Amino acid sequence: MRTRLAFALLCLPFAASAQEAPLSAIDWLSTPTALPVTRVMPPTGIPGESPVTDSATIPAVSVTPLGEVQADAVGLLPSSITGLPRSLWQQSRAAELRTLLMARNVTRLPAMQSLLYTLLLAEADAPADSGTDAPFLQARIDALMELGAVEPAQALLERAGAGTPALFARWFDATLLTGDEDKACRALRDSPHLSPSYAARVFCTARGGDWSAAALTLDTARALGFISDLEDRLLAQFLDPEMFEGEPLPLPPVRPSPLLFRLYEAVGEPLPTNTLPRAFAMGDLRSTVGWKAELVAAERLARTGALPVNRLLGIYSERLPAASGGIWDRVEAIQRFDTAMRTGDPGAVARALPGAWRAMRAARLEVPFAELYGAELMRLPLTGTAAALAYDVALLGPAYENAAMTRGSAIPARAFATGVARGAPPAPGNDALRVAISRAFESATPPREIADLIDTGRLGEAILSAIALYEHGNTGDVAALEKALSAFRAMGLEDTARRASLQLLLLGTRG
Template identity: 85%
Template sequence: MRISLALVLSCLPLAAPAEEAPLSAIDWLNRPTTLPVTRVVPRGAVPGESPVADSATIPAVSVTPLGEPTVDAVGLLPGSVTGLPRSLWRDSRAEVLGNLLQARRVTRLPAMQSLLYTLLLAEADAPGDSGPGAPFLQARIDALMDLGAVEPAQALLERAGATTPALFTRWFDATLLTGDEDKACRALRDSPHLSPGYDARIFCTARGGDWTAAALTLDTARALGFISDLEDRMLAQFLDPELFEGEPLPMPPVRPSPLLFRLYEAVGEPLPTNTLPRAFAMADLRSTVGWKAELVAAERLARTGALPVNRLLGIYSERLPAASGGIWDRVEAIQRFDTAMRAGDPGAVARALPGAWRAMRAARLEVPFAELYGAELMRLPLTGEAAVLAYDVALLGPAYENAAITRGPAIAARAFATGVARGTVPAPGNDPLRAAVARAFDEATPPDDIAELVAAGRLGEAILTAMALFEHGNTGDTVALEQALSAFRALGLEDTARRAALQLLRLGMRG
């Protein structure tokens, strides 16, 4: 299953605060009676049997708007896109799901990345123990941010409504990295009780143009000890840079908050993002950043599927390389290859393909490259080594099965991979990896623990457990690999199983 993140998503307004319980249309029904209740024993009743009620006190009634999903159920992708049922999470516990999401390590596993995005963005009923704090939505947002998928995280929060401090904090952080902080600041001025802290309130007040009020709030927060010394200094310099002219800035923390990151940038000392969590790379895609930093950030995000491949190509194509060596050689190789592809010249493509493929392998971007060019390469009349390499690329792209049907029979050296792509695996020989893949495709039988989860209606939990098995199998445990692939196929995730197997076969174990 492959879900593209290049979607145009409508951003819904923040949800309104919860209303009070509605009054009855007949107001005396809201007042408990203090009159004694006459106990009438109905005809045929058993003597001594407990009556139906001891009083006429109106019981408490919980009110839920009809048709309005809980926040934990919000998603960006409907079931018609994901193919997953609405009951995906319903019978699981939010804490268990959160722990499984937190443990996922898919940065070098493109097929697992795609599946994880599908799960994180799916519209589905909330876990049974979901509460007003939306713990499962928080866990999904944290997983997206860990992958660097800041824009989907922001869109998900805007659709859900960041109406609790925990959700608003995550939304505020995301907007600081995408450059949409004014949107969050307007919401904060309307609902100050959502503030993550005084630092956010001061920053947003200043962004709104009220620098005097921001300075007074900073003085108050300082006097009450509500901000750290570092936040105090950075906010003070942000509000009045002339006061600190010529003074060195304090050393930034190893893991700054997005707000501190933006404050350092605002006072003229932007922090490099290559040593920060991946989500910070999103800030380097803004037009205020140099091209090399943008290129490095784009590749970093593309490795986890957080950047659409067409956007990656657009960044590669912005201008001619400014130098040689390193990333500049990669840009040149991609530009040369893309020019040959657009010209439709088989000879130029055959000459440029090996260099472009080596460049993508060095950057660990083989799968994004295959998504861009795999299907197009199959339409060119390539021969010899270029034809084999083009087929290898196509097997890593979304049109792998069509490539296997049309070109696979002519490339005997890739017979096993062709069989995987078509779902009919030939004899594996003595290779342990191929043998594990062959057994998985011979019989789709999930391990007992995953079968039990499915029987209990905990499908999402079963999929995450199978992903954990595949991650372990990727380190060289062929038994775990076989079990994971079998589980995917048994769960109806045939595309995931085939793509995962092809990526292992063509790219090797990458733990």
């Protein structure tokens, strides 16, 4: 299978236009924020003299020791990439932000996923009430883990420094799922006060090769009642498997911790991940599992943008399908289509495209497919139904505007979607969804509650509130949808507004 450019989740800068959106699992914002968070007033006073205050009020001052960087401010994406100001969260309270973050459900909304990732990974000044325990960073990590984005969560914690028990516990969990637990265990041996549990101490001591000390620590924890019966049994078998040879393991809990998950694996009884939270699917991307489990995990993570699309293609392309039916038919369809694209034969592509598209629709992976192939399809001289289908794929990809400019006039059935891609929808007719989208593109006026957040410098809250409105709009509330799209456009998030609209038009609601 073809070798593609490495697809990095966190690293590609981009040109700031809707037409040149990046090929990335995180859809970087295509334009800087349009509404200013801080208004710069014209200078007054006598030229050449230092400015003089017109008030005797003592301003509020926050003090941070020189050289200290607040963990809540750490990110992986600078403002030059996100287009967002550093004051994004500064005027907000961490508790309110956490509530907004944890209430979001964007697992089936690709445009909202991209925007949320950008918010979660942005470098920005800490919230006003941020403390040494970094409550907002904790909330961001929890949101990333909910989406299955374990690797970015781990990278964020490593950049911030997991220097508190709460942050270390999250870092330890992430490393257990990515296979980097030795890194966290070394840190734990150097700083035992950060230990999330006695079970973690026993596990890490054993991973460091000191089995006697690990057994002694387990005995101590057992005597003091600091370890559960399940942890006791699994750790005991992990330390001395011969003692329990032939004995059945205890049934796992419905929601095991990452440590329990790895312990079951270590004693020879790995747990299936398909019924566990999405973050556990990362454990199936390691070389220790079979290809089918890896495929299932990769698709599950790709649906939330947690897996780069090129990595998904690489997993699809690892080998020939081992059987037929279900996921094997999907793998075969994608391999056949990728081979056709590699040859550049329009006839072969036209024959393979419908099957590949049906396969991706069945898996709800249309947008990742479009990110991989949309722009390339527009360079092929396809005709008839193949050309129309290729145009739909391109409109769902990052190069949607270029596709609309070059091919839109040839696909009259998609005239409204073409207008949206260009930022100027035509007359919507009587369709309620089209009417809502059209109104949003006529006037970029945010609803009052979001405008108030913007006016008070709480831009991050405003964006999260707009995402919440779009979630309601996705359930059929066209009034909420219009407000959300208007808010995105008012805040300079034009690319988000267009892609979100196109996804609704071409894919329908995803409840």
